[in-house]
Amino acid sequence: MKQILIFVLFSALLCWLMFSPIYKHVLIVRQAVLQQEVDYLLEVGASGSYGYISDTMQEQSRQRMARFGMQPDEILFELTTTSGVDASNPSGPVPRGTGISLTMSYPYENLFEIDRLIGLTPPLPSERMRAFGMKMSEYVP
Template sequence: MKQILIFVLFAAMLCWLMFSPIYKHVLIVRQAVLQQEVNYLLEIGASGSYGYISEAMLQQSRERIARFGMQPDEILYELSTTNGVAATNPGAPVLRGAGISLTMSYPYENLFEIDRLIGLTPPAQDERLRAFGMKMSEYVP
């Protein structure tokens, strides 16, 4: 009986040690992809040519992120400006000197479920990875 218990505990620890680092790397890559996309959208959107981040830009962003195996429908974008105007309106771009901030989030998708084997509590289902960035608009009419 004692040997069976040791075997079960050893097997659980072995599974966790083998697969946990893989999931951690997936998490790190997803966080990096989100942050890179935030930086890219802000660089383009706050440039002197645009002054906004349109819905078309967000759709292209979803397509780029889908190439990394993430679900495009699960990505949430939160845009705001320091002067209160809409950052998504091509008809009224954010003028130079106002900041455009973008937050992207994506669910963890049960990446931490294997941690239950060693007694760690994974994040709740509604918790999400987040990437944030802010850039001053360079648009001059």
């Protein structure tokens, strides 16, 4: 009986040691993709040509991130400005000197379920990884 118990515990530990790093790399890549996309959208949206991050730009961003295996419907965007104006309105661009901040989030999607084998509690299904950025608008009417 001891041998069976030792085998089960050793098997669980071995599985965790083999597969845990893979899931951690997936997490790191997803976080990097989110941050890169935030930086890109802010660079384009706060430029002198635009002054906004429209719904079309957000949809294009979702499609780019879908190429990395993310579910486009699960990606959330939160746009705010330092003056309180709408940063997603193409007909009313954010004027120069006003900060545009963008937060994108994506769920963890059970990436940490294998950690249960060693007694760690994974994040709740409602928890999300986030990437944040802020840039001053350069748009001059």
